[in-house]
Every structure is written in C-alpha cells, then in structure tokens.
Amino acid sequence: MKKTWCIGPLQIVREQRIEEDCYVVIEGKKIVRFCKKDELPEQVDFVETKTVYKMMPGMIDQHIHGIAGADVMDGTESSLNTISTSLAKFGVTAFLATTMTAAETQIEHVVKSIANTKNNVKGAKIAGIHLEGPFINPIQKGAQSDQFIIKPSVEIFDRLNVSSQSEIKLITLAAELDEGYKLATYLKNKGIVASIGHSDAKYAETKAMLEQQLIQNATHFCNGMRPIHHREPGLQVALLQSECMLEIIADGFHIHQEMIRFIYDTIGENRMILISDSMRATELADGIYDLGGQQVRVEEGLCKLVGSDALAGSTLNLNRSRKNMKEWLGLSDMTMAKLTSANSAKLLGLFGEKGSIETGKDADFYIVDENEDVVLTVSEGEIIYESSEF
The missing domain is CATH 2.30.40.10 (Urease, subunit C, domain 1)
Known part of the structure; x- marks a missing residue:
C-alpha cells in the first residue's frame, strides 16, 4: 500500500x-x-x-565528480553512496555521476559500477552517467589527464555504453575532432546529450555543428574552451548565439560574477544550468587531493593542479551556487528553480517526472x-x- x-x-x-x-x-x-x-x-x-x-524543486547536478572524500572514479558502491547522501544535504535529489579521462578499462569498470549501484544509493538518485572525456582536445584538457585522451570514436563509446547498461546520458567531447561528426550523429540518433567541452573549436565549425543540432549542451561554459578573440570569436560566441544549454560553475573562481551576469543577460533563464563540478575535497579541509589520478591542491576552496595554474574542479555545492546567483544577480526563486532543476531535467528528458x-x-x-x-x-x-x- x-x-x-x-x-x-x-x-x-x-x-x-x-x-x-x-x-x-x-x-x-x-x-x-x-x-x-x-x-x-x-x-x-x-x-x-x-x-x-x-x-x-529538487536540484539536479548533471556534472559532479565527488564530495566528502569520495570520487566517482573510485568505482565503488561506497563512494557513490557517500556522494549520494552528501548531495542530499544541499537539496540535490538527482545527479549524473561524472567520470574523468582515464584508460578505457578503468572507465569501463567505473561505468559498470555506477550501473550496478544506481538503485542502491540512499540519498540523491543517480539519474545516469556524464562521460567527461576521453574524447577531448589536449589543447584544452584543463585538469584532465592527457595520457588517455583519444579522438572521438563510435566504437569505443559504444563499448563503454554497453558496459554502463546504457546509463550514459550525457557525454563531453571536443566535437571539432569528431571526423565526419560520426560520434555526434550517433549520439543524436541514440538520444544521448552531446556536450561540447574541453574544446578548441573555432566559430564557423561550431556554428555548423549547432545548425545540424549535433550539440545540445556546453560543459562548464567558458572553462576548457578556446577564448573569445575579436578576429576569431570561437565556440563561446557561437554557443551564446545558439539555443544550446550552458553549464555554469558559480563559485566566483571559474567565472567572474559580472561575466555570469553578461551570459545570463544574453541567454536568459531557460538556457543556463548551474553545476557544481565538485571534487572529493568538497566539505573537507584544505590540502592535497586526488582527481582522476592527478594531484590537486585545495586552498580556501580554490582547486588547482599541483604545479600548475589549471583549475581542477571545485568545492562548490549547488545550494551555495544558488545563494551566489541570488546575491550576484538578484534572481527570483522561480528563476533559480529553472537554473538548478527544470533546465537540466528538460535537457536530460526527465521533465515529465522531475x-x-x-x-x-x-x-x-x-x-x-x-x-x-x-x-x-x-x-x-x-x-x-x-x-x-x-
């Protein structure tokens, strides 16, 4: 009953x-x-x-690597459950377990673990997998390991998707390296969200992909992307001019708050999705932590690869992000419900239920x-x- x-x-x-x-x-x-x-x-x-x-409405974090000492790439039920229960404290009710660039065998192990654990977590529900890499551009690798970066491949993706029991719902890729747009076309036919990210795409090629509706989302917009230049606007301008959804990390480190205001004024409330992109150090003390096999130094909430100025995830949670956006831009609760929940639910095909x-x-x-x-x-x-x- x-x-x-x-x-x-x-x-x-x-x-x-x-x-x-x-x-x-x-x-x-x-x-x-x-x-x-x-x-x-x-x-x-x-x-x-x-x-x-x-x-x-329960928040949906479609881009999260870890929190409270746990990381998706640990590939264990214990870590996934820690992430799930920790997210619940901040109003998150569903999330995409997000991977990192790694050896195919390691990614295969991790996605199998996520699929097998999906229905066993005690907190926020696992709504699927966000595959961030390995199909990215080494020029814009950010905190991703370049050792295992490969060109987009339908065959490799399909193997990973089979291993995940078809739980991959969103994939980040440098679409400009996708020869003949084979993988992007394959994803479109499968109903899997193609998210352009860690990309060095130029303006014209990005426009061409957008016109063919091969890209639906932009991974941590502004970060891991070719910068805007007045003679070569690049993918960021093309994305701003499109109908594409744009992920935003509103922690004050990844994007200046006035840049976020400019983006919001340009695209409005129906195309922005707040994400955490958080890593295992979230909710823990400053120190050295692992992220995808790389060492990250966390100081006062700022995460950087050891020996580099490259940002490496965040220690943000979505409720903090929501508070920041209300303070910085003066957005209403109804608008914040879209940025933290409805827009992601629509992108992921969940809006009928969530x-x-x-x-x-x-x-x-x-x-x-x-x-x-x-x-x-x-x-x-x-x-x-x-x-x-x-």
Missing part, C-alpha cells in the same frame, strides 16, 4: 507561481495535491513546517529556512536528509 503523507505550511515554488501558506500531499513517490490546512485529508501522516520556509513541483510528478524537493539553508530534502517521496534544526 502506498504511504500517504503531507507537509506544510510553507511557500511552494511552482512553475508558474509561488503558493503561500500551502500544504503538499504525497502518495507513494508522487505529489498528488496542493491544499490549505482545512482541506487536508483526515488520518494522514503530517510533517509540520513554518510559513517562512520555502519548498523548491524538475518542478507539480501534481503527478515525483515528490523531489528540498526546503530552505529563512537563511536559505537546506533543512529537509525529499526524493521520490522519501526523506533523504533532515537537519538537526528541522
């Missing part, structure tokens, strides 16, 4: 409006009703909140207090995080 419970009173950030002093009724994993107190069903489990609290708080959708949400801190997170009708203050 499906469990029925309700929660309220609070503000509910829905797609078209914000409900005040409202209650949500949940049956099983679904939202079934919004109502006032006098309309609540009788004899139902009740979780009482405060009217100043806000319910936001990405907004509406009847018939999964009960995926988080609740914040007056300070915008997460006090409760619910995924598919189950409480996956509850703060001591709740």
Whole structure:
C-alpha cells in the first residue's frame, strides 16, 4: 500500500507561481495535491513546517565528480553512496555521476559500477552517467589527464555504453575532432546529450555543428574552451548565439560574477544550468587531493593542479551556487528553480517526472529556512536528509 503523507505550511515554488501558506500531499513517490490546512485529508501522516520556509524543486547536478572524500572514479558502491547522501544535504535529489579521462578499462569498470549501484544509493538518485572525456582536445584538457585522451570514436563509446547498461546520458567531447561528426550523429540518433567541452573549436565549425543540432549542451561554459578573440570569436560566441544549454560553475573562481551576469543577460533563464563540478575535497579541509589520478591542491576552496595554474574542479555545492546567483544577480526563486532543476531535467528528458513541483510528478524537493539553508530534502517521496534544526 502506498504511504500517504503531507507537509506544510510553507511557500511552494511552482512553475508558474509561488503558493503561500500551502500544504503538499504525497502518495507513494508522487505529489498528488496542493491544499490549505482545512482541506487536508483526515488520518494522514503530517510533517509540520513554518510559513517562512520555502519548498523548491529538487536540484539536479548533471556534472559532479565527488564530495566528502569520495570520487566517482573510485568505482565503488561506497563512494557513490557517500556522494549520494552528501548531495542530499544541499537539496540535490538527482545527479549524473561524472567520470574523468582515464584508460578505457578503468572507465569501463567505473561505468559498470555506477550501473550496478544506481538503485542502491540512499540519498540523491543517480539519474545516469556524464562521460567527461576521453574524447577531448589536449589543447584544452584543463585538469584532465592527457595520457588517455583519444579522438572521438563510435566504437569505443559504444563499448563503454554497453558496459554502463546504457546509463550514459550525457557525454563531453571536443566535437571539432569528431571526423565526419560520426560520434555526434550517433549520439543524436541514440538520444544521448552531446556536450561540447574541453574544446578548441573555432566559430564557423561550431556554428555548423549547432545548425545540424549535433550539440545540445556546453560543459562548464567558458572553462576548457578556446577564448573569445575579436578576429576569431570561437565556440563561446557561437554557443551564446545558439539555443544550446550552458553549464555554469558559480563559485566566483571559474567565472567572474559580472561575466555570469553578461551570459545570463544574453541567454536568459531557460538556457543556463548551474553545476557544481565538485571534487572529493568538497566539505573537507584544505590540502592535497586526488582527481582522476592527478594531484590537486585545495586552498580556501580554490582547486588547482599541483604545479600548475589549471583549475581542477571545485568545492562548490549547488545550494551555495544558488545563494551566489541570488546575491550576484538578484534572481527570483522561480528563476533559480529553472537554473538548478527544470533546465537540466528538460535537457536530460526527465521533465515529465522531475524538475518542478507539480501534481503527478515525483515528490523531489528540498526546503530552505529563512537563511536559505537546506533543512529537509525529499526524493521520490522519501526523506533523504533532515537537519538537526528541522
């Protein structure tokens, strides 16, 4: 029998409006009703909140490597569960486990582990895999190891996808190196998101790929990309002019806040996706950490490869990112719901079930207090995080 419970009173950030002093009724994993107190069903489990609290749609982090000492590339159920439960503390209800450039055999082991662990994690749900590399441009490798970088290959990708039990939902690639656009075309026919990143593509070639709808997303926009030049605008300008989704790391290190404002003013609220790109040092002390087999120095939250100025992931979480964007750009809660949830859900084909708080959708949400801190997170009708203050 499906469990029925309700929660309220609070503000509910829905797609078209914000409900005040409202209650949500949940049956099983679904939202079934919004109502006032006098309309609540009788004899139902009740979780009482405060009217100043806000319910936001569960955040989706489509680009995350690790947190709390764990990394996707560890290839273990324990690490994936640590990532899952840690993300729940920050309002994330679903994520793409993101890999790094490595030997094909290692990536194969990792994606197998993710597929086999997917339904066993206790916190945020694994919505699939983001394959970041190995099909990238060494010129824009960033913190990816150049030892295992290879040109885009349908055959190699297909082997990895079979190993993942078809859980690869998004892949980062330097599309300019994809001869005849064979892999990008293959991905399009499979319904897998092709994300241009770690790329040195020029303006004209990027425009050509976009016109053929071979690219749907840009991996950590601005970072790991050919810079803008007035005589060769490069892929960044082409992407800004397109309908492509753009991932943004809003930690204050990867992109200047005024550059983020410029990007937002250019593309609007329906094409920006906030990501963490976080690594295992997130929530831990400064020090030296491993990322994809490379050493990273973390100082006051800034991550750089040891002996280099190359940024190496982040120590950001999506709730911190959400707070930053509200402070820097003055964005509304309804806009933030798009940047942290709806836009990614639409890109990944999940919007029928996730990405907004509406009847018939999964009960995926988080609740914040007056300070915008997460006090409760619910995924598919189950409480996956509850703060001591709740």
